[in-house]
Amino acid sequence: MKLLEVRNLKKSYKSKEVLNGISFDMDKTETVVVIGPSGTGKSTMLKCINRLVEPDDGQILLNGMDVMKARKIEKIRQRIGMVFQDFNLFNHLTVLDNVRIGPLKVKKLQKNVATELAMENLKKVGLTSEAKSYPSQLSGGQKQRVGIARALAMNPDLILFDEPTSALDPELIAEVLEVMRKLALDGMTMLIVTHEMGFVREIADRVIFMEKGEIVESGTPEKIFNAPEKERTHQFLAQFTKFGREK
Amino acid sequence: MEFFLSSMSTILKGSEVTVNLTVASLFFGAIIAVFVALAQVYGKWWLNFIATVYERILRSIPILIIMFMIFFGFPSFGIRFDPFVAAVISLALRSSAYQSQIFRGALLSVSKGQIMAARSLGMTGAQTFFHISFPQAVRFSIAPMTNEFTIVLKDTSIAYALGVTELLREGTYIVSTSYEPLLIYSMCAAVYFVMTFGTNKFVSLMEKEFAIPGYEVRGLERG
Numbered sequence: 001m002k003l004l005e006v007r008n009l010k011k012s013y014k015s016k017e018v019l020n021g022i023s024f025d026m027d028k029t030e031t032v033v034v035i036g037p038s039g040t041g042k043s044t045m046l047k048c049i050n051r052l053v054e055p056d057d058g059q060i061l062l063n064g065m066d067v068m069k070a071r072k073i074e075k076i077r078q079r080i081g082m083v084f085q086d087f088n089l090f091n092h093l094t095v096l097d098n099v100r101i102g103p104l105k106v107k108k109l110q111k112n113v114a115t116e117l118a119m120e121n122l123k124k125v126g127l128t129s130e131a132k133s134y135p136s137q138l139s140g141g142q143k144q145r146v147g148i149a150r151a152l153a154m155n156p157d158l159i160l161f162d163e164p165t166s167a168l169d170p171e172l173i174a175e176v177l178e179v180m181r182k183l184a185l186d187g188m189t190m191l192i193v194t195h196e197m198g199f200v201r202e203i204a205d206r207v208i209f210m211e212k213g214e215i216v217e218s219g220t221p222e223k224i225f226n227a228p229e230k231e232r233t234h235q236f237l238a239q240f241t242k243f244g245r246e247k
Numbered sequence: 248m249e250f251f252l253s254s255m256s257t258i259l260k261g262s263e264v265t266v267n268l269t270v271a272s273l274f275f276g277a278i279i280a281v282f283v284a285l286a287q288v289y290g291k292w293w294l295n296f297i298a299t300v301y302e303r304i305l306r307s308i309p310i311l312i313i314m315f316m317i318f319f320g321f322p323s324f325g326i327r328f329d330p331f332v333a334a335v336i337s338l339a340l341r342s343s344a345y346q347s348q349i350f351r352g353a354l355l356s357v358s359k360g361q362i363m364a365a366r367s368l369g370m371t372g373a374q375t376f377f378h379i380s381f382p383q384a385v386r387f388s389i390a391p392m393t394n395e396f397t398i399v400l401k402d403t404s405i406a407y408a409l410g411v412t413e414l415l416r417e418g419t420y421i422v423s424t425s426y427e428p429l430l431i432y433s434m435c436a437a438v439y440f441v442m443t444f445g446t447n448k449f450v451s452l453m454e455k456e457f458a459i460p461g462y463e464v465r466g467l468e469r470g
Contacts, residue, residue, distance in 0.1 A: 052363055078369035088360035092383045092459045102368040105378055136461020147364075154368060 003028045009058035020213035029187040033200045036210035042193040046160045050080045081151030081159035087143040089135040096131040102154045121149040141172030161192040197240045209233045261417030268403040271335045276342030283347035305344035313337040334406035353387035389454045
């Protein structure tokens with residue numbers, strides 16, 4: 001059984017179609033990266049998977065469970081972590097509480113168990129020393145690592161990354177990518193939207209190229225970067241080499 | 248001097264009633280305000296509409312009319328309030344309208360992203376409100392509340408009109424026997440001043456104490 005199956009996902013805002021029938025699936029431990037021009041619905045697609053954005057039509061199965069028909073969507077969201085472009089940390093809580101609040105309040109674990117779990121995950125992102133800090137006292141890279149620890153603490157089946165490095169200064173991107181690289185090696189299943197092409201090449205098991213609400217093509221990074229079938233994919237990737245963004 | 252001291256002690260007795268009026272009105276006002284703000288921010292259109300009508304009407308009527316309607320008007324339905332209670336109800340209702348707008352603004356300044364992050368963890372709407380929105384909104388409300396504290400404190404003097412023996416009425420009693428209006432009313436004014444000044448200092452201390460790190464400055468853009 002596939003970990004995630006998405007079938008014919010559709011979403012429009014007013015008369016504007018954002019997702020025009022997206023279908024793909026993911027295996028456990030797979031790292032799938034979605035690339036494509038801005039405004040093509042990549043973010044919307046991620047948010048449809050845990051129904052933070054309500055899809056208009058289509059089917060989503062997580063471990064065979066029908067996400068669209070779930071009576072308690074909260075139960076399913078617990079199994080899907082999400083990391084946001086703008087971090088979205090809880091400003092009034094310390095780093096430790098940001099990571100602990102999920103296990104403590106949602107999963108209702110005992111406080112000492114939740115604390116231990118939170119510290120364990122802060123260790124994974126290298127931030128145990130900042131446990132008592134508040135989000136405003138951290139750098140962007142540190143904030144995003146807390147965001148990742150917060151998602152990890154729920155022990156999810158899958159983590160969705162919505163442009164996790166797009167809001168970061170260039171010198172802070174590496175530390176976040178390093179954490180994600182480690183997660184991939186640890187066998188975490190990840191669905192990532194990003195523009196960091198060098199990273200995509202290195203980390204992705206599969207790349208999906210999306211444009212105008214549709215999947216143009218997908219395949220291994222070698223295929224997509226070196227021998228794309230579609231002219232559009234080629235054009236899109238050419239911009240990155242032109243501006244030297246690709247490492 | 249003896250007259251001054253004895254007058255002061257009477258006035259201070261009245262100021263205890265003033266404090267009780269203020270605290271009770273602000274407290275009940277705050278409870279109603281939370282519901283009004285919730286209805287305006289999260290409610291369906293009709294709830295939002297009712298809350299908005301409530302808030303607009305109460306903000307537009309002089310406090311004395313509200314007091315008279317409750318104290319003199321309600322007995323015609325057979326509901327009779329003690330003057331103190333009628334004054335608290337009136338002040339609380341009016342204050343709830345103002346406090347609701349402070350709290351509404353505070354709720355809206357908790358970023359949508361944080362709400363989304365809470366939901367992504369699997370929190371229900373209620374959990375998101377109690378763990379994420381409410382604690383931040385309360386803190387954002389402290390500074391703008393200073394004004395409201397002051398207004399309610401000063402407006403308790405209008406309960407005079409219902410016969411509540413608060414600070415001003417105690418003062419007036421003394422005036423009626425001593426014929427020293429300027430001295431006595433100045434003393435009343437001084438007590439109001441000290442209470443207002445003290446409250447403002449206290450609130451700004453609370454504001455510092457409960458500030459969210461990085462969000463301490465008044466009127467700072469909240470991300």
